[in-house]
Protein backbone atom coordinates (compact mmCIF):
# COMPACT_ATOMS: atom_id res chain seq x y z
CA UNK A 1 0.00 0.00 0.00
CA UNK A 2 1.35 3.51 -0.77
CA UNK A 3 2.50 5.62 2.17
CA UNK A 4 0.54 8.61 3.35
CA UNK A 5 2.67 11.60 2.44
CA UNK A 6 0.59 14.55 3.53
CA UNK A 7 1.32 13.99 7.19
CA UNK A 8 3.82 14.98 9.86
CA UNK A 9 6.24 12.22 10.81
CA UNK A 10 8.95 12.31 13.44
CA UNK A 11 12.40 12.50 11.86
CA UNK A 12 14.15 12.35 15.22
CA UNK A 13 14.80 14.15 18.48
CA UNK A 14 16.22 17.66 18.45
CA UNK A 15 19.46 16.22 19.84
CA UNK A 16 19.87 14.12 16.67
CA UNK A 17 20.40 17.16 14.42
CA UNK A 18 23.42 19.44 14.48
CA UNK A 19 26.16 20.51 12.07
CA UNK A 20 26.65 17.07 10.56
CA UNK A 21 24.69 15.85 7.57
CA UNK A 22 22.25 13.15 8.67
CA UNK A 23 21.01 10.71 6.02
CA UNK A 24 17.67 9.09 6.65
CA UNK A 25 14.76 7.52 4.85
CA UNK A 26 11.11 8.26 5.53
CA UNK A 27 8.21 6.84 3.50
CA UNK A 28 10.80 5.40 1.13
CA UNK A 29 12.22 8.84 0.35
CA UNK A 30 15.88 9.47 1.16
CA UNK A 31 16.61 12.69 2.99
CA UNK A 32 19.59 14.67 4.14
CA UNK A 33 19.02 16.79 7.22
CA UNK A 34 21.11 19.27 9.20
CA UNK A 35 20.81 22.28 11.46
CA UNK A 36 21.72 25.63 9.91
CA UNK A 37 23.71 28.35 11.66
CA UNK A 38 20.42 30.02 12.65
CA UNK A 39 19.35 26.84 14.49
CA UNK A 40 16.77 25.74 11.98
CA UNK A 41 16.61 22.08 10.94
CA UNK A 42 16.32 21.61 7.18
CA UNK A 43 15.53 18.50 5.16
CA UNK A 44 16.40 18.03 1.50
CA UNK A 45 16.00 15.28 -1.01
CA UNK A 46 19.20 13.24 -0.64
CA UNK A 47 19.97 12.95 -4.32
CA UNK A 48 22.01 15.32 -6.43
CA UNK A 49 20.09 16.13 -9.64
CA UNK A 50 23.31 15.67 -11.63
CA UNK A 51 24.61 12.10 -11.23
CA UNK A 52 22.35 11.28 -8.30
CA UNK A 53 25.01 11.00 -5.65
CA UNK A 54 23.35 11.35 -2.25
CA UNK A 55 24.09 14.86 -1.00
CA UNK A 56 24.73 13.36 2.44
CA UNK A 57 28.01 12.11 0.93
CA UNK A 58 29.05 15.69 0.24
CA UNK A 59 30.04 18.31 2.77
CA UNK A 60 28.67 21.37 4.39
CA UNK A 61 29.96 24.73 3.25
CA UNK A 62 28.36 27.18 5.65
CA UNK A 63 24.61 26.52 5.45
CA UNK A 64 24.86 24.87 2.04
CA UNK A 65 25.80 21.36 0.92
CA UNK A 66 28.46 20.82 -1.68
CA UNK A 67 27.94 17.60 -3.63
CA UNK A 68 30.77 15.12 -3.13
CA UNK A 69 31.05 14.30 -6.84
CA UNK A 70 31.30 17.51 -8.92
CA UNK A 71 30.68 20.15 -6.32
CA UNK A 72 27.23 21.45 -7.23
CA UNK A 73 26.04 23.33 -4.18
CA UNK A 74 22.53 23.61 -2.71
CA UNK A 75 21.15 25.79 0.03
CA UNK A 76 18.66 24.84 2.79
CA UNK A 77 15.75 25.55 0.46
CA UNK A 78 17.13 23.11 -2.09
CA UNK A 79 18.13 25.87 -4.50
CA UNK A 80 21.36 25.44 -6.44
CA UNK A 81 23.83 28.18 -5.63
CA UNK A 82 26.85 26.98 -7.61
CA UNK A 83 27.64 24.78 -10.60
CA UNK A 84 31.44 24.49 -10.87
CA UNK A 85 32.65 25.09 -14.42
CA UNK A 86 29.78 27.31 -15.57
CA UNK A 87 28.28 30.65 -14.72
CA UNK A 88 24.57 29.97 -15.15
CA UNK A 89 22.37 28.10 -12.66
CA UNK A 90 19.81 26.03 -14.59
CA UNK A 91 16.25 26.19 -13.23
CA UNK A 92 16.07 22.40 -13.01
CA UNK A 93 19.16 22.27 -10.81
CA UNK A 94 17.42 21.94 -7.46
CA UNK A 95 16.51 19.33 -4.87
CA UNK A 96 13.19 19.09 -3.07
CA UNK A 97 13.04 20.74 0.32
CA UNK A 98 10.67 19.41 2.97
CA UNK A 99 8.76 21.32 5.62
CA UNK A 100 10.24 20.72 9.08
CA UNK A 101 8.84 21.73 12.45
CA UNK A 102 10.56 21.41 15.80
CA UNK A 103 8.56 21.44 19.04
CA UNK A 104 9.14 20.03 22.54
CA UNK A 105 12.51 18.65 21.42
CA UNK A 106 10.93 16.64 18.60
CA UNK A 107 11.68 17.20 14.92
CA UNK A 108 8.72 16.62 12.61
CA UNK A 109 8.80 16.47 8.84
CA UNK A 110 5.99 16.80 6.32
CA UNK A 111 6.62 14.29 3.54
CA UNK A 112 4.00 15.61 1.13
CA UNK A 113 3.26 18.84 -0.66
CA UNK A 114 4.99 21.56 1.42
CA UNK A 115 2.21 24.05 0.63
CA UNK A 116 -0.20 21.82 2.60
CA UNK A 117 2.03 21.60 5.68
CA UNK A 118 0.13 23.23 8.54
CA UNK A 119 2.11 23.39 11.78
CA UNK A 120 -1.14 23.66 13.75
CA UNK A 121 -1.71 20.00 12.94
CA UNK A 122 1.57 18.81 14.48
CA UNK A 123 0.73 16.42 17.31
CA UNK A 124 0.75 18.10 20.72
CA UNK A 125 -0.47 17.53 24.26
CA UNK A 126 -0.96 20.15 27.01
CA UNK A 127 1.04 17.95 29.40
CA UNK A 128 4.23 18.70 27.41
CA UNK A 129 4.24 22.16 28.97
CA UNK A 130 2.58 21.37 32.30
CA UNK A 131 5.01 21.67 35.27
CA UNK A 132 3.10 18.91 37.10
CA UNK A 133 4.21 16.53 34.38
CA UNK A 134 7.63 15.24 33.49
CA UNK A 135 8.60 14.58 29.87
CA UNK A 136 11.36 12.14 29.12
CA UNK A 137 12.64 11.20 25.67
CA UNK A 138 13.58 7.62 25.05
CA UNK A 139 15.13 6.36 21.86
CA UNK A 140 14.27 5.21 18.36
CA UNK A 141 13.34 1.54 18.21
CA UNK A 142 14.22 0.05 14.81
CA UNK A 143 11.82 -2.66 13.71
CA UNK A 144 11.97 -4.78 10.58
CA UNK A 145 8.25 -4.65 9.96
CA UNK A 146 5.72 -2.57 8.09
CA UNK A 147 4.64 0.55 9.98
CA UNK A 148 0.97 -0.45 9.86
CA UNK A 149 1.71 -3.54 11.92
CA UNK A 150 3.69 -1.44 14.39
CA UNK A 151 0.96 1.20 14.70
CA UNK A 152 -1.77 -1.41 14.92
CA UNK A 153 0.01 -2.99 17.87
CA UNK A 154 -0.42 0.39 19.61
CA UNK A 155 -4.20 0.27 19.46
CA UNK A 156 -4.30 -3.30 20.66
CA UNK A 157 -4.42 -3.49 24.47
CA UNK A 158 -5.22 -7.19 24.34
CA UNK A 159 -1.65 -8.21 23.54
CA UNK A 160 -0.07 -6.92 26.74
CA UNK A 161 -1.11 -9.86 28.93
CA UNK A 162 0.67 -12.26 26.60
CA UNK A 163 3.59 -10.28 25.21
CA UNK A 164 4.53 -8.23 28.30
CA UNK A 165 3.83 -10.45 31.31
CA UNK A 166 6.54 -8.97 33.52
CA UNK A 167 6.11 -5.26 32.82
CA UNK A 168 2.87 -3.99 31.35
CA UNK A 169 0.46 -6.86 31.71
CA UNK A 170 -0.46 -9.77 33.89
CA UNK A 171 -2.93 -12.61 33.77
CA UNK A 172 -5.69 -10.64 35.49
CA UNK A 173 -6.37 -8.73 32.26
CA UNK A 174 -6.45 -11.63 29.81
CA UNK A 175 -10.23 -11.79 29.58
CA UNK A 176 -11.23 -8.20 30.29
CA UNK A 177 -13.05 -6.87 27.20
CA UNK A 178 -11.59 -3.98 25.19
CA UNK A 179 -13.80 -1.00 24.30
CA UNK A 180 -13.16 0.86 21.07
CA UNK A 181 -14.42 4.23 19.96
CA UNK A 182 -13.31 7.14 17.83
CA UNK A 183 -12.66 10.63 19.18
CA UNK A 184 -12.41 12.98 16.24
CA UNK A 185 -9.52 11.71 14.21
CA UNK A 186 -8.17 9.42 16.94
CA UNK A 187 -9.09 5.80 17.47
CA UNK A 188 -9.33 4.85 21.13
CA UNK A 189 -9.19 1.38 22.59
CA UNK A 190 -9.38 1.09 26.34
CA UNK A 191 -10.11 -1.08 29.28
CA UNK A 192 -10.06 -0.94 33.03
CA UNK A 193 -8.95 -3.81 35.17
CA UNK A 194 -10.54 -3.16 38.53
CA UNK A 195 -9.44 -4.45 41.90
CA UNK A 196 -6.54 -6.59 40.72
CA UNK A 197 -2.88 -6.98 41.72
CA UNK A 198 -0.61 -4.22 40.31
CA UNK A 199 1.53 -4.98 37.26
CA UNK A 200 5.32 -4.89 37.63
CA UNK A 201 5.55 -1.31 36.41
CA UNK A 202 3.29 0.08 39.14
CA UNK A 203 4.70 -2.08 41.89
CA UNK A 204 7.91 -0.23 41.15
CA UNK A 205 6.70 3.30 40.40
CA UNK A 206 3.43 3.56 42.28
CA UNK A 207 4.59 1.77 45.37
CA UNK A 208 1.39 -0.25 45.24
CA UNK A 209 1.31 -3.57 47.00
CA UNK A 210 -2.43 -4.14 47.53
CA UNK A 211 -5.01 -4.33 44.76
CA UNK A 212 -5.35 -1.46 42.30
CA UNK A 213 -7.62 -0.22 39.58
CA UNK A 214 -5.59 -0.09 36.40
CA UNK A 215 -6.40 1.52 33.09
CA UNK A 216 -5.02 1.38 29.57
CA UNK A 217 -6.24 3.90 27.00
CA UNK A 218 -4.65 3.54 23.59
CA UNK A 219 -5.12 6.59 21.38
CA UNK A 220 -3.97 6.21 17.81
CA UNK A 221 -3.76 9.41 15.81
CA UNK A 222 -3.53 8.95 12.08
CA UNK A 223 -1.34 8.12 10.40
CA UNK A 224 0.84 6.66 13.15
CA UNK A 225 1.21 8.53 16.45
CA UNK A 226 0.12 6.63 19.53
CA UNK A 227 -0.50 7.75 23.09
CA UNK A 228 -0.87 5.03 25.65
CA UNK A 229 -2.41 6.51 28.77
CA UNK A 230 -1.93 3.96 31.49
CA UNK A 231 -1.92 4.10 35.22
CA UNK A 232 -3.09 2.75 38.51
CA UNK A 233 -4.83 3.93 41.65
CA UNK A 234 -5.55 2.23 44.95
CA UNK A 235 -8.62 0.06 44.39
CA UNK A 236 -10.20 1.50 47.56
CA UNK A 237 -10.57 4.88 45.75
CA UNK A 238 -12.79 3.30 43.11
CA UNK A 239 -11.51 5.98 40.74
CA UNK A 240 -14.00 7.34 38.17
CA UNK A 241 -12.80 6.99 34.59
CA UNK A 242 -12.33 10.75 34.14
CA UNK A 243 -10.29 11.19 37.33
CA UNK A 244 -7.17 9.44 36.11
CA UNK A 245 -4.93 12.33 37.20
CA UNK A 246 -5.60 11.28 40.80
CA UNK A 247 -3.72 8.06 40.15
CA UNK A 248 -0.18 7.44 39.01
CA UNK A 249 -0.51 8.21 35.34
CA UNK A 250 1.90 7.76 32.46
CA UNK A 251 1.58 8.56 28.79
CA UNK A 252 3.81 6.39 26.65
CA UNK A 253 4.15 8.14 23.31
CA UNK A 254 5.13 6.36 20.12
CA UNK A 255 5.90 8.29 16.98
CA UNK A 256 5.89 5.60 14.34
CA UNK A 257 7.81 6.57 11.22
CA UNK A 258 7.61 4.43 8.10
CA UNK A 259 11.10 4.04 6.64
CA UNK A 260 10.37 1.51 3.89
CA UNK A 261 7.68 -1.12 3.39
CA UNK A 262 9.74 -3.42 5.58
CA UNK A 263 11.33 -1.10 8.11
CA UNK A 264 9.96 1.24 10.73
CA UNK A 265 11.41 3.45 13.46
CA UNK A 266 9.34 3.96 16.60
CA UNK A 267 10.57 7.04 18.48
CA UNK A 268 9.25 6.53 21.98
CA UNK A 269 9.12 8.77 25.01
CA UNK A 270 6.94 9.24 28.04
CA UNK A 271 5.15 11.87 30.08
CA UNK A 272 4.26 11.18 33.69
CA UNK A 273 2.61 12.82 36.68
CA UNK A 274 4.85 11.02 39.16
CA UNK A 275 8.57 11.27 40.02
CA UNK A 276 8.68 14.71 38.37
CA UNK A 277 12.29 15.84 37.98
CA UNK A 278 13.62 12.46 39.07
CA UNK A 279 16.01 11.40 36.31
CA UNK A 280 16.90 8.17 38.12
CA UNK A 281 13.22 7.18 37.82
CA UNK A 282 13.34 8.08 34.12
CA UNK A 283 16.23 5.70 33.64
CA UNK A 284 14.45 2.92 35.53
CA UNK A 285 11.30 3.44 33.48
CA UNK A 286 13.33 3.37 30.27
CA UNK A 287 14.81 0.07 31.33
CA UNK A 288 11.32 -1.40 31.83
CA UNK A 289 10.01 0.08 28.60
CA UNK A 290 12.99 -1.36 26.76
CA UNK A 291 12.15 -4.84 28.01
CA UNK A 292 8.59 -4.41 26.77
CA UNK A 293 9.50 -2.87 23.42
CA UNK A 294 12.06 -5.58 22.70
CA UNK A 295 9.20 -8.03 23.24
CA UNK A 296 7.04 -6.12 20.72
CA UNK A 297 9.93 -5.95 18.24
CA UNK A 298 10.45 -9.70 18.36
CA UNK A 299 6.75 -10.41 17.78
CA UNK A 300 6.33 -7.78 15.04
CA UNK A 301 9.40 -8.86 13.09
CA UNK A 302 8.39 -12.51 13.24
CA UNK A 303 4.83 -11.66 12.06
CA UNK A 304 6.21 -9.48 9.25
CA UNK A 305 8.55 -12.22 8.03
CA UNK A 306 5.67 -14.68 8.03
CA UNK A 307 3.35 -12.28 6.20
CA UNK A 308 5.86 -12.08 3.37
CA UNK A 309 5.78 -15.84 2.81
CA UNK A 310 3.20 -17.49 0.53
CA UNK A 311 -0.18 -17.72 2.29
CA UNK A 312 -2.27 -20.86 2.11
CA UNK A 313 -5.31 -19.29 3.72
CA UNK A 314 -6.59 -15.96 4.91
CA UNK A 315 -5.56 -14.66 8.31
CA UNK A 316 -8.53 -14.42 10.63
CA UNK A 317 -9.91 -11.53 12.67
CA UNK A 318 -11.24 -11.90 16.21
CA UNK A 319 -13.23 -9.83 18.69
CA UNK A 320 -10.22 -7.92 20.07
CA UNK A 321 -9.33 -6.63 16.58
CA UNK A 322 -11.84 -3.77 16.54
CA UNK A 323 -9.24 -1.01 17.01
CA UNK A 324 -6.84 -2.36 14.38
CA UNK A 325 -9.74 -2.91 11.96
CA UNK A 326 -10.95 0.70 12.24
CA UNK A 327 -7.34 1.87 11.89
CA UNK A 328 -6.74 -0.09 8.68
CA UNK A 329 -9.98 1.17 7.19
CA UNK A 330 -9.08 4.79 7.92
CA UNK A 331 -5.62 4.34 6.47
CA UNK A 332 -7.12 2.86 3.29
CA UNK A 333 -9.46 5.86 3.04
CA UNK A 334 -6.56 8.29 3.49
CA UNK A 335 -4.49 6.51 0.86
CA UNK A 336 -7.45 6.57 -1.53
CA UNK A 337 -7.93 10.30 -0.93
CA UNK A 338 -4.25 10.99 -1.49
CA UNK A 339 -3.65 8.81 -4.52
CA UNK A 340 -6.70 9.70 -6.60
CA UNK A 341 -8.12 12.96 -7.78
CA UNK A 342 -11.88 13.28 -7.92
CA UNK A 343 -12.72 15.66 -10.75
CA UNK A 344 -16.44 14.86 -10.94
CA UNK A 345 -18.67 17.93 -10.76
CA UNK A 346 -21.72 17.58 -8.52
CA UNK A 347 -24.56 16.48 -10.82
CA UNK A 348 -28.05 15.04 -10.36
CA UNK A 349 -27.59 11.48 -9.07
CA UNK A 350 -27.54 8.92 -11.85
CA UNK A 351 -26.62 6.00 -9.64
CA UNK A 352 -29.44 4.36 -7.72
CA UNK A 353 -28.80 1.46 -5.45
CA UNK A 354 -31.72 -0.94 -5.11
CA UNK A 355 -31.82 -2.89 -1.87
Ligand code: FES
Pocket residue numbers: 048049050051052053067068069070071072
Ligand atom coordinates in the same frame (compact mmCIF):
# COMPACT_ATOMS: atom_id res chain seq x y z
S1 FES B 1 26.67 14.18 -8.87
FE1 FES B 1 26.45 15.96 -7.73
S2 FES B 1 27.56 17.41 -8.82
FE2 FES B 1 27.74 15.66 -10.02
Ligand SMILES: [Fe+2]
Pocket residue numbers: 153159160163164292296
Ligand atom coordinates in the same frame (compact mmCIF):
# COMPACT_ATOMS: atom_id res chain seq x y z
FE1 LIG C 1 3.37 -4.04 23.23
